[in-house]
Amino acid sequence: MGRGGSCPHPPRRLAPGQVFFRRDLEDSAPDWVPRQSFTHKNHVNIYPLVNEPAVLAWLGQMAALEIHVPQWRFDSDGKVSNPDRLVLDLDPGVGAGLPECAETALLCRELLTGMGLEAFPVTSGSKGIHIYVPLDGSYTAATISQLAQELARSLAQDHPDLVVSNMKKSTRTGKVLVDWSQNNAAKTTICPYSLRGRSHPTVAAPRTWEEIADPDLRQLDFREVLERVEQGMDPLSALGVKHPPSTDRLTKYRSMRDAGKTPEPVPAGPPPRTTAQAPSFVIQEHHASRLHWDFRLEHSQVLVSWAVPKGPPLDPAENRLAVMTEDHPLAYKSFEGTIPPGEYGAGHVRIWDSGTYVLEKWREGKEVIAVLQGQSHGGLGGVPRRYALIHAPGMGGDRNWLIHLMKEHSGAGRSSEVGTSDVVHGTLGTRATRPLWEGGAAELPAPMLATAGPVTEPDPERVWNFEMKWDGIRAIAGVTQGAVRLMSRNGNDLTHLYLELQELAELTPDGAVLDGEIVALNNAGRPDFGLLQTRMKLTSAREIKQGAEKTPVQLMLFDALQLGAWQFGAEPRDAPGTLLAEPYSARREALLAAVGMGKFIHLPPALTGTFDDALSTSRELHLEGIVAKAVDAPYLPARRSTSWLKIKETKHQEVVVIGWRQGAGARRNTFGSLLLAVRRDGVLQYAGRVGSGFSEQALTDIARQLHKRTRKTPPVPGVPAADRRDAVWVTPQLVGEVNFVGITSEGRFRHATWRGWRPDKTATQVQWEHQ
Numbered sequence: 001m002g003r004g005g006s007c008p009h010p011p012r013r014l015a016p017g018q019v020f021f022r023r024d025l026e027d028s029a030p031d032w033v034p035r036q037s038f039t040h041k042n043h044v045n046i047y048p049l050v051n052e053p054a055v056l057a058w059l060g061q062m063a064a065l066e067i068h069v070p071q072w073r074f075d076s077d078g079k080v081s082n083p084d085r086l087v088l089d090l091d092p093g094v095g096a097g098l099p100e101c102a103e104t105a106l107l108c109r110e111l112l113t114g115m116g117l118e119a120f121p122v123t124s125g126s127k128g129i130h131i132y133v134p135l136d137g138s139y140t141a142a143t144i145s146q147l148a149q150e151l152a153r154s155l156a157q158d159h160p161d162l163v164v165s166n167m168k169k170s171t172r173t174g175k176v177l178v179d180w181s182q183n184n185a186a187k188t189t190i191c192p193y194s195l196r197g198r199s200h201p202t203v204a205a206p207r208t209w210e211e212i213a214d215p216d217l218r219q220l221d222f223r224e225v226l227e228r229v230e231q232g233m234d235p236l237s238a239l240g241v242k243h244p245p246s247t248d249r250l251t252k253y254r255s256m257r258d259a260g261k262t263p264e265p266v267p268a269g270p271p272p273r274t275t276a277q278a279p280s281f282v283i284q285e286h287h288a289s290r291l292h293w294d295f296r297l298e299h300s301q302v303l304v305s306w307a308v309p310k311g312p313p314l315d316p317a318e319n320r321l322a323v324m325t326e327d328h329p330l331a332y333k334s335f336e337g338t339i340p341p342g343e344y345g346a347g348h349v350r351i352w353d354s355g356t357y358v359l360e361k362w363r364e365g366k367e368v369i370a371v372l373q374g375q376s377h378g379g380l381g382g383v384p385r386r387y388a389l390i391h392a393p394g395m396g397g398d399r400n401w402l403i404h405l406m407k408e409h410s411g412a413g414r415s416s417e418v419g420t421s422d423v424v425h426g427t428l429g430t431r432a433t434r435p436l437w438e439g440g441a442a443e444l445p446a447p448m449l450a451t452a453g454p455v456t457e458p459d460p461e462r463v464w465n466f467e468m469k470w471d472g473i474r475a476i477a478g479v480t481q482g483a484v485r486l487m488s489r490n491g492n493d494l495t496h497l498y499l500e501l502q503e504l505a506e507l508t509p510d511g512a513v514l515d516g517e518i519v520a521l522n523n524a525g526r527p528d529f530g531l532l533q534t535r536m537k538l539t540s541a542r543e544i545k546q547g548a549e550k551t552p553v554q555l556m557l558f559d560a561l562q563l564g565a566w567q568f569g570a571e572p573r574d575a576p577g578t579l580l581a582e583p584y585s586a587r588r589e590a591l592l593a594a595v596g597m598g599k600f601i602h603l604p605p606a607l608t609g610t611f612d613d614a615l616s617t618s619r620e621l622h623l624e625g626i627v628a629k630a631v632d633a634p635y636l637p638a639r640r641s642t643s644w645l646k647i648k649e650t651k652h653q654e655v656v657v658i659g660w661r662q663g664a665g666a667r668r669n670t671f672g673s674l675l676l677a678v679r680r681d682g683v684l685q686y687a688g689r690v691g692s693g694f695s696e697q698a699l700t701d702i703a704r705q706l707h708k709r710t711r712k713t714p715p716v717p718g719v720p721a722a723d724r725r726d727a728v729w730v731t732p733q734l735v736g737e738v739n740f741v742g743i744t745s746e747g748r749f750r751h752a753t754w755r756g757w758r759p760d761k762t763a764t765q766v767q768w769e770h771q
Contacts, residue, residue, distance in 0.1 A: 112151075120132045120134075130189065283354070293307075316404070473517065479513075
């Protein structure tokens with residue numbers, strides 16, 4: 001069903017230019033216009049449901065320019081659903097205008113992003129800006145309104161010279177009101193893409209965040225918005241992706257089952273809305289072709305489900321695979337029986353445990369933390385069990401998650417153990433005795449990876465240290481028998497390329513495995529990635545030796561995965577021992593105590609002050625940002641973790657080169673621009689082109705490399721005709737890196753500049769860092 005709304009209709013006997021707002025459907029409206037009633041405190045309104053083109057056409061015939069809608073929809077039974085979006089209305093007071101609203105909007109975005117929420121801006125067509133946040137319909141309007149009010153208060157408290165949350169007009173002079181009240185169930189807001197009722201019709205126009213940051217930002221009129229739409233520009237297109245209440249989340253479930261053949265519950269329509277106070281869970285032992293346990297949590301009117309091949313872990317040191325399956329109806333939580341042969345999931349199903357749970361965190365598609373309270377005789381043992389489910393596509397597929405039993409909780413389920421993203425397979429809470437690496441031909445472990453984070457202070461519930469982000473290439477260093485071995489992030493041996501780094505063998509115990517970044521410093525003593533490129537592409541022994549003398553590199557060490565014969569805390573170590581399960585703070589202490597600094601080996605400090613102080617230090621040193629590291633986090637080889645957050649102020653992105661466009665003039669013998677792709681949700685997608693930042697030598701070298709890899713067809717779909725016209729395609733293997741100003745709504749770079757090749761990365765590792 002649609003989102004009801006009120007509309008301003010031009011009256012028949014008013015002076016020219018005058019308008020009025022009508023909050024219900026007029027009596028003369030044709031019968032075919034769908035409508036629904038809404039009860040206010042002291043009256044009832046009949047709203048038109050604007051959910052089909054014919055209704056919009058009728059409103060246009062009535063010259064109803066503005067359409068205002070609530071933040072909720074009527075469901076299929078004509079009842080009011082929970083809100084499927086949150087809206088913040090940024091309204092400038094006297095002496096403030098659109099620039100102040102834009103500044104406030106960017107602050108709102110930072111705050112919302114830090115909460116794991118995606119924000120979409122709309123210039124209102126009047127004076128201010130609206131910010132929309134998609135919701136999954138799990139919370140009432142009262143709850144969302146309270147959340148919006150707290151957001152507004154927090155912004156006003158942090159930025160008192162710019163923002164107010166108080167509705168009194170006397171407080172607004174020169175400031176921006178963050179109006180949270182639009183989330184009240186009885187309130188409506190101008191609908192995106194609606195015209196405004198004024199002599200020169202401007203539009204409530206969806207915008208990109210790059211536009212909001214543009215100092216020339218202004219309201220758009222209807223001609224400009226129509227042109228944007230014709231060009232396929234719709235920055236608000238992703239607003240409804242989080243399962244609005246009208247979405248039938250059981251469509252896939254029904255498509256896989258025949259209600260006439262299986263005893264499972266197969267509802268005919270979408271899940272009905274419920275008002276249960278405590279959400280339920282069920283774990284079912286499923287004797288299908290392979291025995292597994294179905295782990296199901298009630299959420300958004302369905303049972304969100306995972307198949308756990310070995311069953312839910314009952315030991316915090318053990319982590320297990322959980323494969324996300326289709327959503328199930330709530331009636332399934334009481335299902336026991338035998339699914340007949342030939343039907344999907346054929347086999348016997350019995351309830352292993354069931355009960356209710358307390359939800360601590362639900363980050364859609366990423367992470368769930370919940371405390372389950374089952375039956376006294378159930379498989380969980382009749383005691384509360386705190387589980388974390390973590391999306392882990394790197395384990396072999398996008399449906400793969402990790403399920404981990406967290407340590408015993410206290411109170412409402414909080415505990416002080418390491419976070420859910422800090423799960424180490426088989427080592428959490430233990431001290432491994434077998435060495436991580438024993439030298440020789442054995443492979444060094446792959447490095448732990450950081451997650452891209454917003455330029456805002458990380459989770460205040462955890463303690464963080466801050467390291468500078470070095471503009472170089474990642475390296476794992478192993479020391480054995482007086483020699484150093486270096487490995488890149490993607491497993492390439494770098495030992496022969498950087499001869500000067502053999503100095504490390506003189507400065508660390510034998511058997512050490514260390515993590516760091518190789519950088520080249522310019523004359524100002526700052527990392528220069530372009531300078532490092534001159535070392536990365538050398539091949540002959542003579543060139544490499546000359547490069548080490550002319551452009552020496554530095555190794556910035558920041559972590560210890562293993563140390564040799566050395567005293568670690570109270571534990572004397574006579575042989576190499578892994579530090580993976582030790583917290584970051586202990587590993588840093590061990591690194592600083594066991595490793596010395598030299599001409600090419602450095603141990604940069606980890607700052608323990610505030611986030612703002614760390615960011616200021618990065619700016620003073622002209623670095624690209626910082627890495628925030630939780631002090632309680634273990635080391636997770638080859639895993640990307642939210643316990644490490646890379647926070648960049650400059651925008652860099654790794655890219656896969658998929659082709660080039662023909663050059664002209666001075667570039668007629670090389671290329672005009674490179675065509676790029678980046679992986680999103682596991683799929684390589686077109687990301688635009690880059691035509692600047694190349695030296696003359698780089699143009700020649702790159703053209704030579706690409707000519708070896710030509711192919712007849714584009715490696716990715718969706719390349720615009722203008723870019724395909726003279727394109728030469730290549731096999732998508734080579735990885736580079738670009739600077740860029742922004743990303744368009746189509747997911748393409750704005751004003752990209754080439755930085756250089758990334759031979760330390762593989763094409764499969766390239767993912768979007770800026771969304």
